[in-house]
Amino acid sequence: MSAKKSSGDGRKVRAEFRKKHQGRVRESDLTRRFQQGDTDALEDAVKEERVSGKGDLTRHRTIMGSASNPGDSAGLAVHLDVDAAQIGGRVLSVHGLQSRVRGEDGVIYECTVRQLLKSLTTDQRHVVVAGDHVAIRVGGPKTGTIERIKPRTSELSRTSKGRQHVIVANVDYLLIVASAAEPGLKPNLIDRFLLTAEQFRIQPIICINKMDLISPAEFQPIMGVYAQLGYRVLLTSAETGQGVPFLKALVKDSQTVVAGQSGVGKSSLLNALEPDLALRIGKVSAENSKGKHTTTASQLIPLAEGGYVVDTPGIRQFQLWDITVREVGGLMRDLRPFVNACRYPDCIHFNEDECAVKDAVADGHIDARRYDAYCQIIEDLQP
Numbered sequence: 001m002s003a004k005k006s007s008g009d010g011r012k013v014r015a016e017f018r019k020k021h022q023g024r025v026r027e028s029d030l031t032r033r034f035q036q037g038d039t040d041a042l043e044d045a046v047k048e049e050r051v052s053g054k055g056d057l058t059r060h061r062t063i064m065g066s067a068s069n070p071g072d073s074a075g076l077a078v079h080l081d082v083d084a085a086q087i088g089g090r091v092l093s094v095h096g097l098q099s100r101v102r103g104e105d106g107v108i109y110e111c112t113v114r115q116l117l118k119s120l121t122t123d124q125r126h127v128v129v130a131g132d133h134v135a136i137r138v139g140g141p142k143t144g145t146i147e148r149i150k151p152r153t154s155e156l157s158r159t160s161k162g163r164q165h166v167i168v169a170n171v172d173y174l175l176i177v178a179s180a181a182e183p184g185l186k187p188n189l190i191d192r193f194l195l196t197a198e199q200f201r202i203q204p205i206i207c208i209n210k211m212d213l214i215s216p217a218e219f220q221p222i223m224g225v226y227a228q229l230g231y232r233v234l235l236t237s238a239e240t241g242q243g244v245p246f247l248k249a250l251v252k253d254s255q256t257v258v259a260g261q262s263g264v265g266k267s268s269l270l271n272a273l274e275p276d277l278a279l280r281i282g283k284v285s286a287e288n289s290k291g292k293h294t295t296t297a298s299q300l301i302p303l304a305e306g307g308y309v310v311d312t313p314g315i316r317q318f319q320l321w322d323i324t325v326r327e328v329g330g331l332m333r334d335l336r337p338f339v340n341a342c343r344y345p346d347c348i349h350f351n352e353d354e355c356a357v358k359d360a361v362a363d364g365h366i367d368a369r370r371y372d373a374y375c376q377i378i379e380d381l382q383p
Ligand SMILES: Nc1nc2c(ncn2[C@@H]2O[C@H](COP(=O)(O)OP(=O)(O)OP(=O)(O)O)[C@@H](O)[C@H]2O)c(=O)[nH]1
Pocket: 209, 210, 211, 212, 213, 236, 237, 238, 239, 240, 260, 261, 262, 263, 264, 265, 266, 267, 268, 269
């Protein structure tokens, strides 16, 4: 939609624009860009704002610029275009070239990807991933086109056949669920999940569930080690509700990936957080496994009070991907200060002599159990 405005109209619209955007967009910059023939300047500014903040969706969606009115003293004639609707959203899941996006308006849109974005990468399947913050252009009642992807703050990925596959983007927490009993606590497994959290710089939360089955004193020493390393440790019981309100407050408005061995109570905890949450995840996973993209298909499941739990079939009990023997030490907070002080620069702190890490264990600077977990990981990673 395009309509020429008189310069009087132009002034009025500019005043309206200034009032609406109050300092968020500098009109002088836009004017200069327009005068230089960049007719996308205004649209760009508004798009940026749509992606980063929650705009007023019920009013005019996009402000289009036109430099076609030479009578306008500022060289800038602006008109409002209500057809070109663009809104911010979150990618819930990706199926091939189709993405399911939850718009700021709460509507779920089936979206394709703008051609320009597709061409930005050689591997088209991973232009957009679950968890991405995007701007979409609404096409029909429940369809749209992804126009922009906001830079990611974090990514969980794996490499296969030399290609990086991003599994989910913008994850805030890795919730590592373990159980105090039935099955008994396996700290070495917690250490493996911690390694992944460190690798991808995602904040881990260690959650020891089924606390109703044991006396908390039993776990003081081991929890002390994690707490000293600066990890957040939560003691919960899905059965009695212990620790659940705290966990709920923590994951609210965040994006949380849940990991843990089978039977530790992940589903029970999710249900304690929000009734039917595990059921919803189960349904989504079942739908997924019927599709073609089973291995990497992640889903964001919205939480009633804000935020998402991420269901990533491959991650619930994930393996150590893409970590080399030489990287492990640097990814463990307690080993890290010592890894560069060994006699041999290629020391893997395993069988070598004059190893600063082993000395630190002997001197009590590194917890012996943590070092044992390290050795097991190294053994597993070695061919
Ligand atoms: N006593 C006790 N039992 C629990 C608790 N949480 C879960 N359970 C029980 O542990 C069993 C396994 O719980 P789930 O929630 O299915 O475990 P999960 O981690 O989701 O297991 P997978 O789906 O196999 O990965 C069930 O029988 C639950 O009732 C708890 O806090 N205390």
